[in-house]
Amino acid sequence: MGKKVSAGKNVRKSLVSSVKKLLQEISADYPGLEYTRAVDTYIFEKIKETPLKAAVMREGDSLMTGNLLWATDKDDGVVVLFLENKKYLYPTNDNVKGAFFYIDKKGGGRIEIEMHPNPMPCAICSKPMEIFDESSACPSCGATSHVLHLEEWIQMKGSCSVCNARLAIDSQHKIVLA
Ligand SMILES: [Zn+2]
Ligand SMILES: [Zn+2]
Known part of the structure; x- marks a missing residue:
């Protein structure tokens, strides 16, 4: 070093x-x-x-x-x-x-x-989102989740787990308001 x-x-x-x-x-x-x-x-x-x-x-x-x-x-x-x-x-x-x-x-x-000793928890699984984890935010309320968890959640429920805004994944693989 x-x-x-x-x-x-x-x-x-x-x-x-x-x-x-x-x-x-x-x-x-x-x-x-x-x-x-x-x-x-x-x-x-x-x-x-x-x-x-x-x-x-x-x-x-x-x-x-x-x-x-x-x-x-x-x-x-x-x-x-x-x-x-x-x-x-x-x-x-x-x-x-x-x-x-x-x-x-x-x-x-x-x-x-x-x-950070206590990073923000994922809005879906509640585990802390570490620097090694890719995260994504709800475009409506800004709640953050592990990107894979948010994508799975949208595929199942079609909405944000926090604010219930209708969400979708667009052709550019971005999370957008539906
Ligand atoms: Zn998660
Ligand atoms: Zn939201």
Whole structure:
């Protein structure tokens, strides 16, 4: 693990809202950062030389660390990070407590993500929605659920479990008002 040579920069706000803003925010401090942009997806270069790492922590314990391969801004304002170990991260306002960016000695970058100790429960199964879980929101009331649970629920009931708004899944695979 690289030694920290700079004070951490607080990047929580951009991490949960926009990859574009996150990369703008860290690029001034991080000359090794190189990426190719394809629409709203940012593909990281120099993974071997100067990787951008993500470290997921909970209450001081490191749960996972990996090099970022790509990150995307989805059109519903959701950030998706994909790591070399084939794991996806879905940082949101509800599951991220804090996030800090560091440069290591070799010129790589590291985003330390502190998970929230009590993330929001899924509106359908009531289990906490962790940073590893893809979530989706009701377009009417904003209640969030695991995406697979909400899709199954809509297929069975055709409505939101919280506000009862009629919902459907459109041809773009988006959850919309019916
Ligand atoms: Zn669920
Ligand atoms: Zn609803």
